Amino acid sequence: MSRLNTTKIRADFPILKRLIRGKPLVYLDNAATTQKPRQVIESLVDFYSNHNANVHRGVHSLSEEATNMVEASRAKVAAFIGAPKPESVIFTRNATESINLVAHAWGRKFLRAGDEILLTEMEHHSNIVPWQLLARDKGVILKFVPVEPDGTLDLAKFRALLSPKTKLASFMAISNALGTVNPVAEMIRLAKAAGATVLVDACQWAPHRKLDVKSWGADFVVFSAHKMLGPTGIGVLWGREELLEAMDPFLGGGDMIALTTLESSTWNQLPYKFEAGTPNIADAVAFGPALDYLNALGLDAIREHEERLAAATVKLLEAEPSVSVLGPKDPAQRSSVVSFNIAGLHPHDVGTTFELEGVAVRVGQHCCQPLMRKLQCGGSVRASFYLYNDESDVEALSRALRRTQEFFKIGTTGAKAGVH
Amino acid sequence: MEGDAELQDLYREVLLDYFRSTTRKGKLDPADVRAHGINPVCGDEIEITAQRADGKIAKLRYAGHGCVISQASAAMMGEALEGKTEEQVRSLVKAFKTMMLENAAVSSLPEELEPLSALEGVRKFPLRVKCATLAWNTIAQGLDAAVAGKGA
Numbered sequence: 001m002s003r004l005n006t007t008k009i010r011a012d013f014p015i016l017k018r019l020i021r022g023k024p025l026v027y028l029d030n031a032a033t034t035q036k037p038r039q040v041i042e043s044l045v046d047f048y049s050n051h052n053a054n055v056h057r058g059v060h061s062l063s064e065e066a067t068n069m070v071e072a073s074r075a076k077v078a079a080f081i082g083a084p085k086p087e088s089v090i091f092t093r094n095a096t097e098s099i100n101l102v103a104h105a106w107g108r109k110f111l112r113a114g115d116e117i118l119l120t121e122m123e124h125h126s127n128i129v130p131w132q133l134l135a136r137d138k139g140v141i142l143k144f145v146p147v148e149p150d151g152t153l154d155l156a157k158f159r160a161l162l163s164p165k166t167k168l169a170s171f172m173a174i175s176n177a178l179g180t181v182n183p184v185a186e187m188i189r190l191a192k193a194a195g196a197t198v199l200v201d202a203c204q205w206a207p208h209r210k211l212d213v214k215s216w217g218a219d220f221v222v223f224s225a226h227k228m229l230g231p232t233g234i235g236v237l238w239g240r241e242e243l244l245e246a247m248d249p250f251l252g253g254g255d256m257i258a259l260t261t262l263e264s265s266t267w268n269q270l271p272y273k274f275e276a277g278t279p280n281i282a283d284a285v286a287f288g289p290a291l292d293y294l295n296a297l298g299l300d301a302i303r304e305h306e307e308r309l310a311a312a313t314v315k316l317l318e319a320e321p322s323v324s325v326l327g328p329k330d331p332a333q334r335s336s337v338v339s340f341n342i343a344g345l346h347p348h349d350v351g352t353t354f355e356l357e358g359v360a361v362r363v364g365q366h367c368c369q370p371l372m373r374k375l376q377c378g379g380s381v382r383a384s385f386y387l388y389n390d391e392s393d394v395e396a397l398s399r400a401l402r403r404t405q406e407f408f409k410i411g412t413t414g415a416k417a418g419v420h
Numbered sequence: 421m422e423g424d425a426e427l428q429d430l431y432r433e434v435l436l437d438y439f440r441s442t443t444r445k446g447k448l449d450p451a452d453v454r455a456h457g458i459n460p461v462c463g464d465e466i467e468i469t470a471q472r473a474d475g476k477i478a479k480l481r482y483a484g485h486g487c488v489i490s491q492a493s494a495a496m497m498g499e500a501l502e503g504k505t506e507e508q509v510r511s512l513v514k515a516f517k518t519m520m521l522e523n524a525a526v527s528s529l530p531e532e533l534e535p536l537s538a539l540e541g542v543r544k545f546p547l548r549v550k551c552a553t554l555a556w557n558t559i560a561q562g563l564d565a566a567v568a569g570k571g572a
Binding site for chain 2 (some may be wrong): 346347348349352353355356363364365369372378379403406407408
Protein backbone atom coordinates (compact mmCIF):
# COMPACT_ATOMS: atom_id res chain seq x y z
CA MET A 1 0.00 0.00 0.00
CA SER A 2 0.97 3.55 -0.53
CA ARG A 3 2.74 5.48 2.17
CA LEU A 4 0.76 8.53 1.08
CA ASN A 5 -2.61 9.37 2.58
CA THR A 6 -4.25 10.65 -0.58
CA THR A 7 -7.53 11.47 1.18
CA LYS A 8 -5.69 13.91 3.39
CA ILE A 9 -3.50 15.17 0.53
CA ARG A 10 -6.44 15.77 -1.81
CA ALA A 11 -8.11 17.95 0.81
CA ASP A 12 -5.15 20.33 0.43
CA PHE A 13 -5.83 20.91 -3.29
CA PRO A 14 -8.93 23.07 -3.73
CA ILE A 15 -9.10 22.54 -7.50
CA LEU A 16 -9.66 18.81 -7.09
CA LYS A 17 -13.19 19.62 -5.92
CA ARG A 18 -14.04 21.02 -9.35
CA LEU A 19 -16.50 19.42 -11.68
CA ILE A 20 -15.62 19.22 -15.38
CA ARG A 21 -18.69 18.98 -17.60
CA GLY A 22 -20.56 17.58 -14.62
CA LYS A 23 -17.94 15.01 -13.62
CA PRO A 24 -15.32 15.23 -10.87
CA LEU A 25 -11.98 16.43 -12.22
CA VAL A 26 -9.49 13.62 -12.80
CA TYR A 27 -6.26 15.51 -13.28
CA LEU A 28 -3.69 13.45 -15.16
CA ASP A 29 -1.75 16.23 -16.87
CA ASN A 30 0.89 16.64 -14.20
CA ALA A 31 3.83 16.51 -16.58
CA ALA A 32 2.48 19.76 -18.08
CA THR A 33 1.88 21.46 -14.75
CA THR A 34 0.79 20.33 -11.31
CA GLN A 35 -2.02 21.67 -9.17
CA LYS A 36 -1.24 23.82 -6.16
CA PRO A 37 -1.92 23.02 -2.50
CA ARG A 38 -3.64 25.64 -0.33
CA GLN A 39 -0.29 26.19 1.43
CA VAL A 40 1.12 27.63 -1.81
CA ILE A 41 -2.04 29.59 -2.64
CA GLU A 42 -2.20 31.01 0.89
CA SER A 43 1.45 31.97 0.70
CA LEU A 44 0.70 34.16 -2.33
CA VAL A 45 -2.21 35.80 -0.55
CA ASP A 46 -0.12 36.27 2.60
CA PHE A 47 2.74 37.85 0.68
CA TYR A 48 0.59 40.40 -1.10
CA SER A 49 -1.53 41.01 2.02
CA ASN A 50 1.25 41.42 4.54
CA HIS A 51 4.76 41.68 3.09
CA ASN A 52 4.67 43.13 -0.43
CA ALA A 53 7.62 45.37 -1.33
CA ASN A 54 10.46 45.41 -3.82
CA VAL A 55 13.55 43.43 -2.90
CA HIS A 56 17.18 44.45 -2.36
CA ARG A 57 16.33 48.15 -2.46
CA GLY A 58 14.57 49.76 0.43
CA VAL A 59 15.71 50.03 3.98
CA HIS A 60 12.16 49.82 5.25
CA SER A 61 10.68 46.81 7.02
CA LEU A 62 8.61 45.48 4.16
CA SER A 63 11.52 45.50 1.73
CA GLU A 64 13.63 43.65 4.25
CA GLU A 65 10.87 41.09 4.84
CA ALA A 66 10.31 40.55 1.12
CA THR A 67 14.06 40.18 0.53
CA ASN A 68 14.39 37.69 3.36
CA MET A 69 11.43 35.67 2.12
CA VAL A 70 12.85 35.35 -1.40
CA GLU A 71 16.24 34.40 -0.02
CA ALA A 72 14.63 31.82 2.29
CA SER A 73 13.02 30.23 -0.77
CA ARG A 74 16.36 30.24 -2.57
CA ALA A 75 17.96 28.48 0.39
CA LYS A 76 15.18 25.87 0.34
CA VAL A 77 15.77 25.25 -3.39
CA ALA A 78 19.49 24.89 -2.77
CA ALA A 79 18.87 22.38 0.03
CA PHE A 80 16.31 20.52 -2.12
CA ILE A 81 18.87 19.91 -4.89
CA GLY A 82 21.95 19.51 -2.74
CA ALA A 83 23.52 22.74 -3.98
CA PRO A 84 26.44 23.79 -1.80
CA LYS A 85 25.55 27.48 -2.05
CA PRO A 86 22.21 29.28 -2.48
CA GLU A 87 24.05 31.88 -4.58
CA SER A 88 24.38 29.36 -7.39
CA VAL A 89 20.57 29.06 -7.60
CA ILE A 90 19.25 31.59 -10.13
CA PHE A 91 15.53 32.31 -10.32
CA THR A 92 14.21 32.61 -13.88
CA ARG A 93 10.71 32.57 -15.33
CA ASN A 94 10.80 28.89 -16.22
CA ALA A 95 13.16 26.15 -17.33
CA THR A 96 12.96 27.43 -20.90
CA GLU A 97 14.36 30.77 -19.78
CA SER A 98 17.04 28.96 -17.77
CA ILE A 99 18.23 27.18 -20.91
CA ASN A 100 18.10 30.38 -22.94
CA LEU A 101 20.11 32.10 -20.23
CA VAL A 102 22.86 29.49 -20.59
CA ALA A 103 22.71 29.69 -24.39
CA HIS A 104 23.16 33.45 -24.28
CA ALA A 105 25.39 34.07 -21.31
CA TRP A 106 27.60 31.01 -21.57
CA GLY A 107 27.17 29.86 -25.18
CA ARG A 108 27.71 33.20 -26.83
CA LYS A 109 30.77 33.91 -24.76
CA PHE A 110 32.54 30.57 -24.84
CA LEU A 111 31.50 28.75 -28.02
CA ARG A 112 33.17 29.22 -31.40
CA ALA A 113 32.29 28.24 -34.97
CA GLY A 114 32.83 24.52 -35.43
CA ASP A 115 32.28 23.66 -31.77
CA GLU A 116 29.71 20.93 -31.27
CA ILE A 117 26.67 20.75 -29.00
CA LEU A 118 25.35 17.26 -28.35
CA LEU A 119 21.60 16.97 -27.78
CA THR A 120 19.22 14.03 -28.08
CA GLU A 121 16.29 13.47 -30.40
CA MET A 122 13.94 13.21 -27.44
CA GLU A 123 14.49 16.77 -26.23
CA HIS A 124 11.69 19.19 -25.56
CA HIS A 125 11.66 22.11 -27.99
CA SER A 126 13.04 24.23 -25.15
CA ASN A 127 16.28 22.27 -25.29
CA ILE A 128 16.53 22.40 -29.08
CA VAL A 129 15.48 25.84 -30.28
CA PRO A 130 17.81 27.95 -28.08
CA TRP A 131 20.72 25.93 -29.46
CA GLN A 132 19.45 26.27 -33.03
CA LEU A 133 19.45 30.04 -32.55
CA LEU A 134 22.98 29.86 -31.18
CA ALA A 135 24.08 27.63 -34.05
CA ARG A 136 22.69 30.13 -36.55
CA ASP A 137 24.51 33.04 -34.91
CA LYS A 138 27.80 31.42 -33.93
CA GLY A 139 28.25 28.60 -36.41
CA VAL A 140 28.30 25.91 -33.75
CA ILE A 141 27.18 22.47 -34.88
CA LEU A 142 24.28 20.57 -33.33
CA LYS A 143 24.48 16.79 -33.07
CA PHE A 144 21.68 14.55 -31.89
CA VAL A 145 21.81 11.21 -30.13
CA PRO A 146 19.21 9.06 -31.93
CA VAL A 147 16.23 7.71 -30.02
CA GLU A 148 15.70 3.95 -30.17
CA PRO A 149 12.28 2.65 -31.27
CA ASP A 150 11.40 1.89 -27.63
CA GLY A 151 12.02 5.51 -26.70
CA THR A 152 15.33 4.97 -24.95
CA LEU A 153 18.85 6.21 -25.66
CA ASP A 154 21.71 3.89 -26.50
CA LEU A 155 24.66 4.87 -24.32
CA ALA A 156 27.10 3.50 -26.89
CA LYS A 157 25.68 5.89 -29.49
CA PHE A 158 25.85 8.74 -27.00
CA ARG A 159 29.48 7.91 -26.31
CA ALA A 160 30.28 7.62 -30.01
CA LEU A 161 28.98 11.13 -30.67
CA LEU A 162 31.13 12.69 -27.97
CA SER A 163 34.44 14.06 -29.22
CA PRO A 164 36.97 16.73 -28.31
CA LYS A 165 34.81 19.08 -30.39
CA THR A 166 31.84 18.53 -28.05
CA LYS A 167 31.77 21.64 -25.92
CA LEU A 168 28.31 21.10 -24.47
CA ALA A 169 26.09 18.09 -23.88
CA SER A 170 22.53 19.05 -23.01
CA PHE A 171 19.81 16.48 -22.37
CA MET A 172 16.72 15.69 -20.36
CA ALA A 173 16.85 13.42 -17.33
CA ILE A 174 13.34 12.07 -17.94
CA SER A 175 11.32 12.37 -21.14
CA ASN A 176 8.18 14.46 -20.76
CA ALA A 177 6.60 12.79 -23.77
CA LEU A 178 7.36 9.13 -23.12
CA GLY A 179 8.39 8.88 -19.47
CA THR A 180 11.75 7.36 -20.37
CA VAL A 181 14.23 7.66 -17.51
CA ASN A 182 17.61 8.30 -19.07
CA PRO A 183 20.84 6.94 -17.55
CA VAL A 184 21.57 10.49 -16.55
CA ALA A 185 24.44 9.89 -14.11
CA GLU A 186 26.28 7.79 -16.68
CA MET A 187 25.61 10.32 -19.45
CA ILE A 188 26.98 13.13 -17.29
CA ARG A 189 30.05 11.04 -16.46
CA LEU A 190 30.75 10.22 -20.13
CA ALA A 191 30.23 13.80 -21.29
CA LYS A 192 32.42 15.22 -18.53
CA ALA A 193 35.11 12.65 -19.35
CA ALA A 194 35.00 13.89 -22.94
CA GLY A 195 35.63 17.40 -21.68
CA ALA A 196 32.16 18.77 -22.37
CA THR A 197 30.15 21.15 -20.22
CA VAL A 198 26.90 19.44 -19.24
CA LEU A 199 23.39 20.84 -18.89
CA VAL A 200 20.62 18.62 -17.53
CA ASP A 201 16.95 19.43 -18.10
CA ALA A 202 15.51 18.10 -14.84
CA CYS A 203 11.94 19.35 -15.34
CA GLN A 204 10.47 15.85 -15.11
CA TRP A 205 12.99 14.65 -12.55
CA ALA A 206 12.96 17.31 -9.83
CA PRO A 207 9.26 16.92 -8.92
CA HIS A 208 9.59 13.16 -8.46
CA ARG A 209 13.09 12.02 -7.60
CA LYS A 210 15.81 13.11 -5.25
CA LEU A 211 18.12 15.46 -7.11
CA ASP A 212 21.62 15.98 -5.86
CA VAL A 213 23.64 18.28 -8.08
CA LYS A 214 26.86 17.33 -6.31
CA SER A 215 26.60 13.62 -7.00
CA TRP A 216 25.37 14.25 -10.56
CA GLY A 217 28.38 16.42 -11.29
CA ALA A 218 26.72 18.35 -14.12
CA ASP A 219 27.50 22.03 -14.77
CA PHE A 220 23.98 23.36 -15.21
CA VAL A 221 20.66 21.92 -14.02
CA VAL A 222 17.32 23.50 -14.91
CA PHE A 223 13.75 22.89 -13.78
CA SER A 224 10.43 24.68 -13.22
CA ALA A 225 8.55 25.35 -9.97
CA HIS A 226 5.11 24.90 -11.51
CA LYS A 227 5.69 21.22 -12.24
CA MET A 228 6.34 20.58 -8.52
CA LEU A 229 3.37 22.22 -6.75
CA GLY A 230 4.86 25.70 -7.04
CA PRO A 231 3.49 28.72 -8.85
CA THR A 232 3.95 29.41 -12.55
CA GLY A 233 6.52 32.06 -13.45
CA ILE A 234 9.42 30.63 -11.46
CA GLY A 235 12.15 28.54 -13.01
CA VAL A 236 15.49 27.53 -11.61
CA LEU A 237 18.94 27.53 -13.08
CA TRP A 238 21.55 25.94 -10.90
CA GLY A 239 25.08 26.38 -12.18
CA ARG A 240 28.59 25.62 -11.03
CA GLU A 241 29.79 28.75 -9.33
CA GLU A 242 32.95 29.27 -11.38
CA LEU A 243 30.97 28.99 -14.60
CA LEU A 244 28.32 31.42 -13.41
CA GLU A 245 31.09 33.82 -12.39
CA ALA A 246 32.81 33.54 -15.77
CA MET A 247 29.64 34.04 -17.80
CA ASP A 248 28.34 37.34 -19.10
CA PRO A 249 25.04 38.62 -17.77
CA PHE A 250 21.88 37.57 -19.62
CA LEU A 251 19.64 40.62 -19.24
CA GLY A 252 20.87 44.04 -18.28
CA GLY A 253 19.10 46.41 -15.93
CA GLY A 254 18.48 47.14 -12.31
CA ASP A 255 19.65 44.84 -9.53
CA MET A 256 22.22 43.05 -11.71
CA ILE A 257 24.89 45.77 -11.56
CA ALA A 258 27.43 46.68 -8.95
CA LEU A 259 28.34 50.06 -10.39
CA THR A 260 26.99 51.87 -13.43
CA THR A 261 28.35 54.94 -15.15
CA LEU A 262 27.12 56.34 -18.43
CA GLU A 263 29.88 54.42 -20.19
CA SER A 264 29.87 51.02 -18.55
CA SER A 265 28.84 48.82 -15.67
CA THR A 266 30.26 46.15 -13.44
CA TRP A 267 28.20 43.17 -12.45
CA ASN A 268 26.55 42.42 -9.17
CA GLN A 269 27.51 39.25 -7.32
CA LEU A 270 25.74 35.91 -7.80
CA PRO A 271 22.87 35.27 -8.09
CA TYR A 272 21.80 38.88 -8.73
CA LYS A 273 24.03 39.24 -11.78
CA PHE A 274 21.44 37.05 -13.57
CA GLU A 275 18.31 38.50 -12.01
CA ALA A 276 17.89 41.84 -13.74
CA GLY A 277 14.90 43.98 -12.89
CA THR A 278 12.24 43.42 -10.28
CA PRO A 279 12.00 39.66 -9.97
CA ASN A 280 8.87 37.53 -9.58
CA ILE A 281 8.95 38.03 -5.84
CA ALA A 282 5.63 36.56 -4.70
CA ASP A 283 5.96 33.41 -6.78
CA ALA A 284 9.53 32.85 -5.63
CA VAL A 285 8.29 33.14 -2.05
CA ALA A 286 5.41 30.71 -2.70
CA PHE A 287 7.81 28.15 -4.15
CA GLY A 288 9.04 27.68 -0.55
CA PRO A 289 5.86 26.05 0.81
CA ALA A 290 5.71 23.85 -2.32
CA LEU A 291 9.13 22.44 -1.44
CA ASP A 292 8.08 22.11 2.21
CA TYR A 293 5.10 20.08 1.05
CA LEU A 294 7.26 17.74 -1.04
CA ASN A 295 9.79 17.38 1.76
CA ALA A 296 7.09 16.57 4.32
CA LEU A 297 5.76 13.71 2.19
CA GLY A 298 9.18 12.62 1.00
CA LEU A 299 10.17 12.18 -2.64
CA ASP A 300 10.69 8.45 -2.22
CA ALA A 301 7.13 7.94 -1.00
CA ILE A 302 5.80 10.23 -3.74
CA ARG A 303 7.67 8.37 -6.44
CA GLU A 304 6.63 4.94 -5.17
CA HIS A 305 3.00 6.07 -5.03
CA GLU A 306 2.78 7.61 -8.49
CA GLU A 307 4.82 4.92 -10.22
CA ARG A 308 2.47 2.29 -8.77
CA LEU A 309 -0.48 4.15 -10.33
CA ALA A 310 1.39 4.51 -13.62
CA ALA A 311 2.26 0.80 -13.64
CA ALA A 312 -1.40 -0.09 -13.03
CA THR A 313 -2.32 2.16 -15.96
CA VAL A 314 0.28 0.58 -18.25
CA LYS A 315 -1.08 -2.83 -17.28
CA LEU A 316 -4.68 -1.99 -18.09
CA LEU A 317 -3.69 -0.32 -21.37
CA GLU A 318 -1.52 -3.22 -22.46
CA ALA A 319 -4.42 -5.59 -21.90
CA GLU A 320 -6.19 -3.77 -24.76
CA PRO A 321 -5.16 -5.08 -28.18
CA SER A 322 -6.04 -1.76 -29.81
CA VAL A 323 -3.83 0.26 -27.46
CA SER A 324 -0.10 0.70 -27.80
CA VAL A 325 1.95 2.14 -24.94
CA LEU A 326 4.97 4.16 -26.02
CA GLY A 327 8.31 4.11 -24.28
CA PRO A 328 10.43 1.44 -22.66
CA LYS A 329 8.96 -1.87 -21.50
CA ASP A 330 11.21 -2.15 -18.45
CA PRO A 331 9.45 -0.46 -15.50
CA ALA A 332 12.86 0.52 -14.13
CA GLN A 333 13.31 2.77 -17.16
CA ARG A 334 9.90 4.41 -16.79
CA SER A 335 8.66 7.40 -14.81
CA SER A 336 5.07 8.16 -13.83
CA VAL A 337 4.28 9.31 -17.38
CA VAL A 338 2.20 6.95 -19.53
CA SER A 339 2.04 7.81 -23.21
CA PHE A 340 -0.21 5.78 -25.50
CA ASN A 341 -2.25 5.60 -28.67
CA ILE A 342 -5.48 3.88 -29.61
CA ALA A 343 -5.29 2.34 -33.08
CA GLY A 344 -7.20 4.33 -35.65
CA LEU A 345 -7.91 7.24 -33.35
CA HIS A 346 -6.24 10.62 -33.33
CA PRO A 347 -5.03 11.72 -29.86
CA HIS A 348 -7.24 14.81 -30.01
CA ASP A 349 -10.37 12.74 -30.39
CA VAL A 350 -9.27 10.59 -27.47
CA GLY A 351 -8.57 13.70 -25.41
CA THR A 352 -12.04 15.05 -26.03
CA THR A 353 -13.81 11.81 -25.15
CA PHE A 354 -11.68 11.55 -22.00
CA GLU A 355 -12.66 15.13 -21.18
CA LEU A 356 -16.30 14.05 -21.13
CA GLU A 357 -15.38 11.72 -18.25
CA GLY A 358 -13.65 14.62 -16.48
CA VAL A 359 -10.25 13.10 -17.29
CA ALA A 360 -7.64 15.74 -18.16
CA VAL A 361 -4.81 14.28 -20.23
CA ARG A 362 -2.35 15.88 -22.60
CA VAL A 363 -2.75 15.04 -26.26
CA GLY A 364 -0.56 15.85 -29.20
CA GLN A 365 3.18 16.11 -29.62
CA HIS A 366 4.15 17.33 -26.16
CA CYS A 367 6.51 20.00 -27.54
CA CYS A 368 8.63 17.15 -28.95
CA GLN A 369 7.95 17.22 -32.67
CA PRO A 370 11.32 15.74 -33.68
CA LEU A 371 10.77 12.83 -31.27
CA MET A 372 7.24 12.16 -32.51
CA ARG A 373 8.46 12.31 -36.10
CA LYS A 374 11.19 9.80 -35.26
CA LEU A 375 8.71 7.43 -33.62
CA GLN A 376 6.42 7.93 -36.63
CA CYS A 377 3.43 8.85 -34.58
CA GLY A 378 1.55 12.08 -35.10
CA GLY A 379 1.28 12.39 -31.37
CA SER A 380 0.06 10.52 -28.34
CA VAL A 381 -2.24 10.63 -25.36
CA ARG A 382 -0.32 11.22 -22.16
CA ALA A 383 -1.48 10.48 -18.63
CA SER A 384 0.95 11.66 -15.96
CA PHE A 385 0.51 11.07 -12.26
CA TYR A 386 1.39 12.93 -9.11
CA LEU A 387 1.05 12.70 -5.38
CA TYR A 388 -2.67 13.54 -5.18
CA ASN A 389 -3.76 10.97 -7.74
CA ASP A 390 -5.17 7.70 -6.51
CA GLU A 391 -6.73 4.45 -7.71
CA SER A 392 -10.00 6.22 -8.50
CA ASP A 393 -8.14 8.23 -11.16
CA VAL A 394 -6.88 5.04 -12.80
CA GLU A 395 -10.44 3.70 -12.73
CA ALA A 396 -11.72 6.90 -14.34
CA LEU A 397 -9.12 6.56 -17.08
CA SER A 398 -10.20 2.98 -17.63
CA ARG A 399 -13.84 4.11 -17.83
CA ALA A 400 -12.95 6.83 -20.30
CA LEU A 401 -10.99 4.35 -22.42
CA ARG A 402 -13.93 1.93 -22.48
CA ARG A 403 -16.30 4.71 -23.46
CA THR A 404 -13.99 5.85 -26.26
CA GLN A 405 -13.61 2.33 -27.60
CA GLU A 406 -17.35 1.69 -27.50
CA PHE A 407 -18.27 4.93 -29.17
CA PHE A 408 -15.74 4.66 -31.96
CA LYS A 409 -16.29 0.90 -32.20
CA ILE A 410 -12.68 0.10 -31.48
CA GLY A 411 -12.32 -3.63 -30.98
CA THR A 412 -11.15 -4.91 -27.61
CA THR A 413 -10.45 -8.37 -29.00
CA GLY A 414 -7.76 -7.68 -31.50
CA ALA A 415 -9.79 -5.98 -34.21
CA LYS A 416 -8.21 -2.68 -35.07
CA ALA A 417 -11.13 -1.40 -37.09
CA GLY A 418 -11.14 2.03 -35.61
CA VAL A 419 -12.66 4.84 -37.53
CA HIS A 420 -10.34 4.42 -40.48
CA MET B 421 -22.68 3.82 -30.05
CA GLU B 422 -26.31 3.79 -28.89
CA GLY B 423 -26.82 5.77 -25.76
CA ASP B 424 -23.81 8.05 -25.69
CA ALA B 425 -25.76 11.17 -26.55
CA GLU B 426 -23.01 13.44 -25.31
CA LEU B 427 -20.45 12.00 -27.71
CA GLN B 428 -23.00 11.71 -30.51
CA ASP B 429 -23.68 15.41 -30.24
CA LEU B 430 -20.02 16.12 -31.03
CA TYR B 431 -19.21 13.20 -33.31
CA ARG B 432 -22.35 12.98 -35.42
CA GLU B 433 -22.63 9.94 -37.63
CA VAL B 434 -22.29 12.08 -40.75
CA LEU B 435 -18.92 13.35 -39.50
CA LEU B 436 -17.65 9.83 -39.02
CA ASP B 437 -18.82 9.00 -42.54
CA TYR B 438 -16.94 11.94 -44.03
CA PHE B 439 -13.93 11.12 -41.87
CA ARG B 440 -13.82 7.59 -43.31
CA SER B 441 -14.44 8.80 -46.85
CA THR B 442 -11.48 8.73 -49.20
CA THR B 443 -13.25 10.50 -52.07
CA ARG B 444 -11.23 13.70 -51.81
CA LYS B 445 -8.13 12.44 -50.04
CA GLY B 446 -4.83 12.83 -51.84
CA LYS B 447 -2.88 15.38 -53.82
CA LEU B 448 -3.41 16.87 -57.27
CA ASP B 449 -0.46 17.33 -59.56
CA PRO B 450 -0.41 19.69 -61.37
CA ALA B 451 -2.38 22.01 -59.14
CA ASP B 452 -3.42 25.64 -59.56
CA VAL B 453 -3.86 26.16 -55.85
CA ARG B 454 -1.54 24.61 -53.31
CA ALA B 455 -1.54 25.33 -49.59
CA HIS B 456 -0.04 23.86 -46.49
CA GLY B 457 -1.70 24.42 -43.13
CA ILE B 458 -0.55 23.62 -39.63
CA ASN B 459 -2.65 23.52 -36.49
CA PRO B 460 -0.17 24.84 -33.95
CA VAL B 461 -2.18 23.37 -31.08
CA CYS B 462 -1.56 19.78 -32.13
CA GLY B 463 0.99 20.03 -34.94
CA ASP B 464 -1.39 18.42 -37.40
CA GLU B 465 -0.65 19.28 -41.00
CA ILE B 466 -2.89 19.44 -44.02
CA GLU B 467 -2.03 19.97 -47.65
CA ILE B 468 -4.72 21.19 -49.97
CA THR B 469 -4.40 21.12 -53.74
CA ALA B 470 -6.96 22.31 -56.24
CA GLN B 471 -7.34 22.56 -59.98
CA ARG B 472 -9.25 25.33 -61.73
CA ALA B 473 -11.37 25.11 -64.84
CA ASP B 474 -13.61 27.77 -66.37
CA GLY B 475 -12.92 30.12 -63.49
CA LYS B 476 -14.09 27.58 -60.96
CA ILE B 477 -12.52 25.14 -58.52
CA ALA B 478 -12.92 21.95 -60.52
CA LYS B 479 -11.21 19.53 -58.17
CA LEU B 480 -10.02 19.78 -54.58
CA ARG B 481 -8.01 17.24 -52.59
CA TYR B 482 -6.64 17.22 -49.05
CA ALA B 483 -3.78 15.19 -47.62
CA GLY B 484 -2.41 14.79 -44.16
CA HIS B 485 -3.10 13.23 -40.84
CA GLY B 486 -5.67 14.60 -38.48
CA CYS B 487 -8.49 14.05 -36.05
CA VAL B 488 -12.07 13.19 -36.95
CA ILE B 489 -13.09 16.84 -36.76
CA SER B 490 -10.35 18.22 -39.02
CA GLN B 491 -10.53 15.44 -41.60
CA ALA B 492 -14.34 15.42 -41.78
CA SER B 493 -14.34 19.20 -42.10
CA ALA B 494 -11.81 19.00 -44.95
CA ALA B 495 -13.84 16.32 -46.73
CA MET B 496 -17.06 18.32 -46.45
CA MET B 497 -15.25 21.45 -47.55
CA GLY B 498 -13.96 19.73 -50.67
CA GLU B 499 -17.45 18.60 -51.56
CA ALA B 500 -18.91 22.07 -50.96
CA LEU B 501 -16.28 24.04 -52.85
CA GLU B 502 -15.90 22.03 -56.03
CA GLY B 503 -17.71 23.81 -58.83
CA LYS B 504 -17.58 27.18 -57.09
CA THR B 505 -15.96 30.38 -58.32
CA GLU B 506 -13.21 31.92 -56.25
CA GLU B 507 -15.58 34.60 -55.09
CA GLN B 508 -18.10 32.00 -53.98
CA VAL B 509 -15.35 30.05 -52.23
CA ARG B 510 -14.31 33.08 -50.24
CA SER B 511 -17.86 33.80 -49.26
CA LEU B 512 -18.43 30.19 -48.15
CA VAL B 513 -15.21 30.19 -46.12
CA LYS B 514 -16.44 33.32 -44.41
CA ALA B 515 -19.88 31.86 -43.72
CA PHE B 516 -18.41 28.68 -42.24
CA LYS B 517 -15.96 30.55 -40.03
CA THR B 518 -18.73 32.85 -38.83
CA MET B 519 -20.74 29.81 -37.81
CA MET B 520 -17.81 28.23 -35.95
CA LEU B 521 -16.15 31.28 -34.43
CA GLU B 522 -19.00 33.65 -33.82
CA ASN B 523 -21.66 31.12 -32.91
CA ALA B 524 -23.86 32.22 -35.82
CA ALA B 525 -27.06 30.23 -36.13
CA VAL B 526 -26.60 27.01 -38.08
CA SER B 527 -29.76 27.90 -40.01
CA SER B 528 -27.93 30.91 -41.45
CA LEU B 529 -25.46 28.67 -43.30
CA PRO B 530 -25.75 28.83 -47.10
CA GLU B 531 -27.41 25.81 -48.63
CA GLU B 532 -24.11 24.44 -50.01
CA LEU B 533 -22.75 24.20 -46.49
CA GLU B 534 -25.74 22.36 -45.07
CA PRO B 535 -23.72 19.20 -44.17
CA LEU B 536 -21.31 21.41 -42.18
CA SER B 537 -24.06 21.98 -39.63
CA ALA B 538 -22.94 18.61 -38.25
CA LEU B 539 -19.96 20.47 -36.79
CA GLU B 540 -22.11 22.66 -34.56
CA GLY B 541 -21.41 20.44 -31.53
CA VAL B 542 -17.71 21.27 -31.85
CA ARG B 543 -18.48 24.81 -30.69
CA LYS B 544 -18.94 23.46 -27.16
CA PHE B 545 -15.24 22.52 -27.26
CA PRO B 546 -13.48 25.79 -28.07
CA LEU B 547 -10.06 24.14 -28.31
CA ARG B 548 -11.37 21.88 -31.05
CA VAL B 549 -12.75 24.71 -33.21
CA LYS B 550 -9.27 25.12 -34.71
CA CYS B 551 -9.46 21.50 -35.90
CA ALA B 552 -12.68 22.32 -37.77
CA THR B 553 -11.37 25.53 -39.36
CA LEU B 554 -7.89 24.27 -40.36
CA ALA B 555 -8.81 23.21 -43.92
CA TRP B 556 -10.83 26.40 -44.47
CA ASN B 557 -8.04 28.70 -43.37
CA THR B 558 -5.64 26.72 -45.52
CA ILE B 559 -7.66 27.03 -48.74
CA ALA B 560 -8.08 30.76 -48.07
CA GLN B 561 -4.29 31.11 -47.75
CA GLY B 562 -3.84 29.07 -50.92
CA LEU B 563 -6.15 31.36 -52.88
CA ASP B 564 -4.35 34.45 -51.55
CA ALA B 565 -0.98 32.98 -52.48
CA ALA B 566 -2.21 32.08 -55.97
CA VAL B 567 -3.43 35.64 -56.48
CA ALA B 568 -0.15 37.10 -55.18
CA GLY B 569 1.80 34.74 -57.43
CA LYS B 570 -0.10 35.89 -60.52
CA GLY B 571 0.40 39.54 -59.70
CA ALA B 572 4.14 39.12 -59.36
